[in-house]
Amino acid sequence: xxxxxxxxxxxxxxxxxxxxxxxxxxxxxxxxxxxxxxxxxxxxxxxxxxxxxxxxxxxxxxxxxxxxxxxxxxxxxxxxxxxxxxxxxxxxxxxxxxxxxxxxxxxxxxxxxxxxxxxxxxxxxxxxxxxxxxxxxxxxxxxxxxxxxxxxxxxxxxxxxxxxxxxxxxxx
Amino acid sequence: xxxxxxxxxxxxxxxxxxxxxxxxxxxxxxxxxxxxxxxxxxxxxxxxxxxxxxxxxxxxxxxxxxxxxxxxxxxxxxxxxxxxxxxxxxxxxxxxxxxxxxxxxxxxxxxxxxxxxxxxxxxxxxxxxxxxxxxxxxxxxxxxxxxxxxxxxxxxxxxxxxxxxxxxxxxxxxxxxxxxxxxxxxxxxxxxxxxxxxxxxxxxxxxxxxxxxxxxxxxxxxxxxxxxxxxxxxxxxxxxxxxxxxxxxxxxxxxxxxxxxxxxxxxxxxxxxxxxxxxxxxxxxxxxxxxxxxxxxxxxxxxxxxxxxxxxxxxxxxxxxxxxxxxxxxxxxxxxxxxxxxxxxxxxxxxxxxxxxxxxxxxxxxxxxxxxxxxxxxxxxxxxxxxxxxxxxxxxxxxxxxxxxxxxxxxxxxxxxxxxxxxxxxxxxxxxxxxxxxxx
Numbered sequence: 001x002x003x004x005x006x007x008x009x010x011x012x013x014x015x016x017x018x019x020x021x022x023x024x025x026x027x028x029x030x031x032x033x034x035x036x037x038x039x040x041x042x043x044x045x046x047x048x049x050x051x052x053x054x055x056x057x058x059x060x061x062x063x064x065x066x067x068x069x070x071x072x073x074x075x076x077x078x079x080x081x082x083x084x085x086x087x088x089x090x091x092x093x094x095x096x097x098x099x100x101x102x103x104x105x106x107x108x109x110x111x112x113x114x115x116x117x118x119x120x121x122x123x124x125x126x127x128x129x130x131x132x133x134x135x136x137x138x139x140x141x142x143x144x145x146x147x148x149x150x151x152x153x154x155x156x157x158x159x160x161x162x163x164x165x166x167x168x169x170x171x172x
Numbered sequence: 173x174x175x176x177x178x179x180x181x182x183x184x185x186x187x188x189x190x191x192x193x194x195x196x197x198x199x200x201x202x203x204x205x206x207x208x209x210x211x212x213x214x215x216x217x218x219x220x221x222x223x224x225x226x227x228x229x230x231x232x233x234x235x236x237x238x239x240x241x242x243x244x245x246x247x248x249x250x251x252x253x254x255x256x257x258x259x260x261x262x263x264x265x266x267x268x269x270x271x272x273x274x275x276x277x278x279x280x281x282x283x284x285x286x287x288x289x290x291x292x293x294x295x296x297x298x299x300x301x302x303x304x305x306x307x308x309x310x311x312x313x314x315x316x317x318x319x320x321x322x323x324x325x326x327x328x329x330x331x332x333x334x335x336x337x338x339x340x341x342x343x344x345x346x347x348x349x350x351x352x353x354x355x356x357x358x359x360x361x362x363x364x365x366x367x368x369x370x371x372x373x374x375x376x377x378x379x380x381x382x383x384x385x386x387x388x389x390x391x392x393x394x395x396x397x398x399x400x401x402x403x404x405x406x407x408x409x410x411x412x413x414x415x416x417x418x419x420x421x422x423x424x425x426x427x428x429x430x431x432x433x434x435x436x437x438x439x440x441x442x443x444x445x446x447x448x449x450x451x452x453x454x455x456x457x458x459x460x461x462x463x464x465x466x467x468x469x470x471x472x473x474x475x476x477x478x479x480x481x482x483x484x485x486x487x488x489x490x491x492x493x494x495x496x497x498x499x500x501x502x503x504x505x506x507x508x509x510x511x512x513x514x515x516x517x518x519x520x521x522x523x524x525x526x527x528x529x530x531x532x533x534x535x536x537x538x539x540x541x542x543x544x545x546x547x548x549x550x551x552x553x554x555x556x557x558x559x560x561x562x563x564x565x566x567x568x569x570x571x572x573x574x575x576x577x578x579x580x581x582x583x584x585x586x587x588x589x590x591x592x593x594x595x596x597x598x599x600x601x602x603x604x605x606x607x608x609x610x611x612x
Contacts (some may be wrong), residue, residue: 026265063308071446107515107529108383109428109441110485110492110606112403113448113469116425120446138423139402140443144380149354151555151576 053166071117103156115140215276216514222285240327245593350602420458507545522566
């Protein structure tokens with residue numbers, strides 16, 4: 001215990017580094033809107049086409065967030081997933097992959113399993129609400145793919161996520 | 173000579189029990205205060221060049237030997253500027269009085285010759301105060317490009333003769349080399365000498381790869397790759413750098429593989445639905461067997477060196493804790509009971525201890541405990557330390573340390589099992605997930 005006490009003292013004097021909070025959602029949104037072209041009218045495949053994956057991502061909401069070390073769906077998460085269900089039931093040409101993620105406060109193998117729990121919770125909810133299971137699959141990236149890179153809860157909260165990625169499928 | 177061995181043996185024993193003061197009489201006095209051991213002074217003059225081309229190698233080899241020995245914390249080099257005698261010929265008699273005068277208790281002399289791309293290194297170890305040779309002179313030969321290995325072999329011999337334990341310098345480490353920012357990190361498998369020299373990349377940067385693990389013979393590496401889009405266990409032959417996915421992996425994803433000591437069986441985690449359990453696979457036949465069946469997360473399995481037991485982590489109690497079960501599965505007993513979470517356990521090659529990662533109060537620690545969970549000792553602490561791996565002699569642990577914040581990056585460190593001599597391993601890029609191979 002002598003050693004840990006020494007290290008603790010050492011680390012206590014280290015300042016906490018600032019959070020840059022790069023917002024990649026906004027960047028993505030700008031890119032997708034740029035593809036929309038001129039204002040007015042629905043451009044097929046663009047974010048204002050309700051049957052487009054871009055619409056799913058931005059308007060329906062492609063992700064749900066989780067509490068620390070949890071995989072239970074909050075009421076907010078269920079509301080988002082209800083929207084995903086409606087979209088998936090209307091747009092049956094598409095399949096989806098649910099990606100589960102964890103924040104960096106955990107060891108590598110455990111976070112892979114935790115991300116799987118989260119993605120599976122989303123998948124089970126979508127299936128329970130009527131989406132065909134053979135249109136869905138999931139994968140976990142553990143802590144390998146953070147979208148926010150500060151080491152603070154503000155970033156961790158956004159990294160503890162399950163993201164529904166729409167892919168074209170059911171082509172004959 | 174016996175005095176050196178006895179003193180160092182006592183010093184190594186001390187590693188397992190810090191805080192004990194050793195009283196030592198005679199010339200090989202080791203003073204221990206506040207858990208710090210006084211390292212043994214030694215001298216290693218430049219190895220004598222017996223051919224013209226060997227001049228630079230003679231210096232380089234003696235420097236690598238000194239880095240190896242001093243890097244253990246058990247030895248301290250008497251700087252060359254203090255040397256009184258010059259060793260100009262491998263066969264000349266040793267002027268023990270000159271080495272005693274500068275308190276070099278051990279002396280390493282050697283010679284190097286180069287001929288047609290081949291280098292020959294010979295050496296002797298001397299117990300200065302006894303005035304005798306320690307063991308017998310030896311020589312190693314190889315290609316000139318392999319000169320560092322020959323230096324490591326000399327250092328292993330010195331370490332072994334003086335401590336009575338096998339060394340770990342002529343060994344390699346497979347790890348994940350990391351580049352790019354935290355939110356777009358590229359990971360490749362790489363292998364290097366234990367000291368970070370001679371890095372060789374084993375995979376390209378197209379697929380995410382995680383947690384490579386050496387086989388006990390160092391010929392193969394298990395790792396997790398997203399090459400198929402899903403995490404799957406792959407095996408790579410180090411000699412040919414050819415890799416293939418292991419067949420027979422059911423479930424959504426498989427990861428956290430490790431070889432059994434016999435090299436025939438792989439133990440790994442398999443995720444089905446929300447549940448992750450531990451499975452074993454016979455590599456040759458692809459036959460699998462489920463070893464755990466709890467609804468919780470069971471992962472990070474590691475065999476005991478005799479292959480009879482497996483230590484792993486599970487959150488069946490509500491948080492991650494360490495458990496030991498028979499290698500065939502069956503009832504597991506919990507061995508971690510301290511505050512916080514325990515994960516990524518690795519059985520020591522000596523069989524006597526388990527290294528682990530611990531999380532408590534927002535910090536990460538690398539620690540060791542007896543295989544029954546007693547005598548837990550934390551060796552390091554930081555924002556994020558994880559993934560310990562043992563040196564082949566079970567005396568040193570390498571692990572990855574990630575710094576916090578947007579610029580955070582991962583590096584490899586070594587620490588001895590008493591928590592002393594924390595040392596960063598120099599790698600060309602960021603590095604994580606080390607796995608230490610056998611003594612070559």
